[in-house]
Amino acid sequence: xxxxxxxxxxxxxxxxxxxxxxxxxxxxxxxxxxxxxxxxxxxxxxxxxxxxxxxxxxxxxxxxxxxxxxxxxxxxxxxxxxxxxxxxxxxxxxxxxxxxxxxxxxxxxxxxxxxxxxxxxxxxxxxxxxxxxxxxxxxxxxxxxxxxxxxxxxxxxxxxxxxxxxxxxxxxxxxxxxxxxxxxxxxxxxxxxxxxxxxxxxxx
Amino acid sequence: xxxxxxxxxxxxxxxxxxxxxxxxxxxxxxxxxxxxxxxxxxxxxxxxxxxxxxxxxxxxxxxxxxxxxxxxxxxxxxxxxxxxxxxxxxxxxxxxxxxxxxxxxxxxxxxxxxxxxxxxxxxxxxxxxxxxxxxxxxxxxxxxxxxxxxxxxxxxxxxxxxxxxxxxxxxxxxxxxxxxxxxxxxxxxxxxxxxxxxxxxxxx
Numbered sequence: 001x002x003x004x005x006x007x008x009x010x011x012x013x014x015x016x017x018x019x020x021x022x023x024x025x026x027x028x029x030x031x032x033x034x035x036x037x038x039x040x041x042x043x044x045x046x047x048x049x050x051x052x053x054x055x056x057x058x059x060x061x062x063x064x065x066x067x068x069x070x071x072x073x074x075x076x077x078x079x080x081x082x083x084x085x086x087x088x089x090x091x092x093x094x095x096x097x098x099x100x101x102x103x104x105x106x107x108x109x110x111x112x113x114x115x116x117x118x119x120x121x122x123x124x125x126x127x128x129x130x131x132x133x134x135x136x137x138x139x140x141x142x143x144x145x146x147x148x149x150x151x152x153x154x155x156x157x158x159x160x161x162x163x164x165x166x167x168x169x170x171x172x173x174x175x176x177x178x179x180x181x182x183x184x185x186x187x188x189x190x191x192x193x194x195x196x197x198x199x200x201x202x203x204x
Numbered sequence: 205x206x207x208x209x210x211x212x213x214x215x216x217x218x219x220x221x222x223x224x225x226x227x228x229x230x231x232x233x234x235x236x237x238x239x240x241x242x243x244x245x246x247x248x249x250x251x252x253x254x255x256x257x258x259x260x261x262x263x264x265x266x267x268x269x270x271x272x273x274x275x276x277x278x279x280x281x282x283x284x285x286x287x288x289x290x291x292x293x294x295x296x297x298x299x300x301x302x303x304x305x306x307x308x309x310x311x312x313x314x315x316x317x318x319x320x321x322x323x324x325x326x327x328x329x330x331x332x333x334x335x336x337x338x339x340x341x342x343x344x345x346x347x348x349x350x351x352x353x354x355x356x357x358x359x360x361x362x363x364x365x366x367x368x369x370x371x372x373x374x375x376x377x378x379x380x381x382x383x384x385x386x387x388x389x390x391x392x393x394x395x396x397x398x399x400x401x402x403x404x405x406x407x408x
Binding site for chain 2 (some may be wrong): 046071
């Protein structure tokens with residue numbers, strides 16, 4: 001839908017609808033709803049939203065150690081004294097760090113690859129932060145690398161690639177367990193997940 | 205999810221996630237995805253989005269005739285010479301004007317109520333732009349009022365209320381036809397729609 005050519009739509013409104021529509025997961029109807037919502041919003045709230053958007057671009061940068069997003073480099077996690085420096089958990093995206101931190105089950109460091117190897121999209125290992133990971137291992141006593149890329153085709157092949165690269169350098173390279181999600185039902189599990197759950201079965 | 209208390213999340217990021225989460229139809233996960241998308245967006249695009257949001261608040265106002273949103277009052281539609289001034293189509297929201305304009309089947313004027321009567325939400329007739337509609341009818345030769353509120357419970361009762369109020373003033377008061385949506389299937393139509401389609405049947 002092109003609103004520019006509908007003269008009954010005020011130009012600034014047409015523009016904001018198109019800007020919202022560019023964002024991921026926001027279709028033309030949602031963009032329209034957001035734009036109309038904006039009109040009824042108090043001016044301070046709209047101001048606050050616009051400022052927050054600009055602040056992210058101005059103040060957020062990447063940690064020069066773990067490549068995660070941060071306000072100050074090195075980031076909070078890399079510079080925190082209580083974290084276990086002998087473990088690095090390798091993830092695809094900054095969001096994954098957030099998910100893992102929420103579990104409160106991991107006290108080591110992270111490394112964000114910023115993507116996966118995907119020949120179909122023209123993304124090779126050189127486009128990921130793999131070189132930075134190799135640099136980190138030099139001179140640091142890292143005991144374990146946890147490969148926490150997604151259990152998808154691309155996540156798995158990226159994990160395999162990183163594993164091959166790091167196996168001469170680190171003694172323990174592990175992968176997150178694949179199995180039945182907690183609270184799920186055996187009846188509805190797919191065969192691949194179920195066979196992985198069998199393979200990875202543990203002594204009670 | 206409160207990101208403020210997760211120190212591993214950069215503060216500006218936590219803030220923009222919360223700002224996005226306030227918007228309608230954007231849950232915590234979508235807000236998070238949008239925020240991370242923002243980080244990878246070119247700075248100019250983020251700037252453009254922020255400016256578009258501010259421009260809507262600064263430059264969009266309401267037409268003092270039809271109450272629709274506009275940059276200049278009276279709006280494009282109210283001031284356009286080719287529009288039929290003897291017809292006014294009464295709608296709930298500015299978005300409805302857009303939907304009707306897209307049909308290119310209506311050449312009259314509009315009146316936006318900015319809501320529906322909803323006792324449950326504490327919205328009475330005095331909260332809508334009904335007084336402004338009555339004012340418009342004074343001194344203007346309006347032949348037809350088309351009640352185009354939604355075919356929902358609240359839309360119907362608002363239409364009935366407006367109908368009662370205007371019937372002494374305007375000769376023709378019509379309501380949009382209720383019936384089967386074009387391209388739909390009789391088998392899947394609900395009974396109410398089907399009985400309305402029967403009631404409103406027309407000579408071929």
